[in-house]
Amino acid sequence: MALTRVQGIFTMALLLSGTCYAAVEGPWCYNDNRCGPPTWVSHGHCGDSRQSPIDINTTEAVFNSSLGPVTLSGYDDYRKLREIKNTGKTVYVKLKDGLFLSGNGLPDVYKAKALHFHWGNGASKPGSEHCIDGRQYSMEFHIVHTRNNMSLSDALDDPQGIAVLAFFVQASKSAKGKTAKAWESFSKNLLRIIKKGSDSELKSTVSLQDLIGSTNLAHYYRYSGSLTTPNCNEVVIWTVFVEPILVPRKVVAFFPFCIRSTDSSSGPRLNNNFRPLQGLHNRMVEASAFLKPRLATSRASPPVAFILLLLGISALGVLLL
Numbered sequence: 001m002a003l004t005r006v007q008g009i010f011t012m013a014l015l016l017s018g019t020c021y022a023a024v025e026g027p028w029c030y031n032d033n034r035c036g037p038p039t040w041v042s043h044g045h046c047g048d049s050r051q052s053p054i055d056i057n058t059t060e061a062v063f064n065s066s067l068g069p070v071t072l073s074g075y076d077d078y079r080k081l082r083e084i085k086n087t088g089k090t091v092y093v094k095l096k097d098g099l100f101l102s103g104n105g106l107p108d109v110y111k112a113k114a115l116h117f118h119w120g121n122g123a124s125k126p127g128s129e130h131c132i133d134g135r136q137y138s139m140e141f142h143i144v145h146t147r148n149n150m151s152l153s154d155a156l157d158d159p160q161g162i163a164v165l166a167f168f169v170q171a172s173k174s175a176k177g178k179t180a181k182a183w184e185s186f187s188k189n190l191l192r193i194i195k196k197g198s199d200s201e202l203k204s205t206v207s208l209q210d211l212i213g214s215t216n217l218a219h220y221y222r223y224s225g226s227l228t229t230p231n232c233n234e235v236v237i238w239t240v241f242v243e244p245i246l247v248p249r250k251v252v253a254f255f256p257f258c259i260r261s262t263d264s265s266s267g268p269r270l271n272n273n274f275r276p277l278q279g280l281h282n283r284m285v286e287a288s289a290f291l292k293p294r295l296a297t298s299r300a301s302p303p304v305a306f307i308l309l310l311l312g313i314s315a316l317g318v319l320l321l
């Protein structure tokens with residue numbers, strides 16, 4: 001029975017992380033010309049026009065005063081992080097029941113199912129999927145939720161079936177304190193999942209809230225997009241938080257150092273597991289309510305220097321007359 005339960009968990013894990021080869025037309029990968037991102041257009045919806053990730057142009061984002069802080073429930077309970085697995089494409093963490101996301105702009109309550117990570121190569125080569133004004137961060141992690149506790153297969157048939165919370169991680173020498181310690185503790189689990197396919201019970205007392213740290217849950221961008229792995233289903237409401245979580249450089253480097261992309265502990269290291277940026281096309285990115293001062297400053301208030309320049313030109317005009 002235990003084996004059946006575990007098999008069930010990881011069947012769901014593979015589906016959620018988009019690594020189930022049976023669900024697509026062939027194998028896909030990140031770093032090989034034969035199966036890398038340019039070839040993904042042959043998989044499901046990957047060639048469609050509402051894809052993720054995107055570069056978020058903050059001056060083009062449309063302010064929405066109804067987008068307050070997201071509401072998270074259960075995220076401070078470390079017991080919700082159940083198993084950790086190396087899928088060969090990512091580090092995947094299965095979550096227990098009882099984690100909920102809600103807030104304005106979301107049509108329903110969403111239930112967290114799992115989280116996974118995207119990274120670059122070491123602490124100096126960034127690997128986030130989304131960018132903000134062209135800036136790519138060291139890492140990005142995604143907490144995947146389904147609408148009203150739908151099964152994943154049902155969620156994939158609903159245009160708003162999945163909500164993903166995206167958090168940036170930035171390698172920093174100044175990362176200290178509780179959040180830095182939580183990431184150090186969490187990352188020790190990577191040593192037990194070096195090989196693709198390996199999995200382990202999580203051995204830490206770190207909660208999702210501990211990993212998120214003091215990130216302001218009122219500062220985010222919202223848009224409609226897709227899964228970032230085949231079949232790239234366009235069913236995701238994205239919430240991309242602005243403020244990166246500062247994490248020690250050694251922890252960021254530990255992901256590509258430990259995790260292998262094959263079932264050999266001496267196999268190639270898994271790195272640069274992020275999808276390239278996709279076009280925005282006809283979509284709108286919304287900025288949350290508490291980002292208003294920043295937007296108002298950049299849009300509505302002309303720089304003081306520019307005003308002074310105009311006044312100077314006017315005065316010069318008067319003198320010449």
Ligand SMILES: [Zn+2]
Binds near residue numbers: 116118142228
């Ligand atoms: Zn992801």
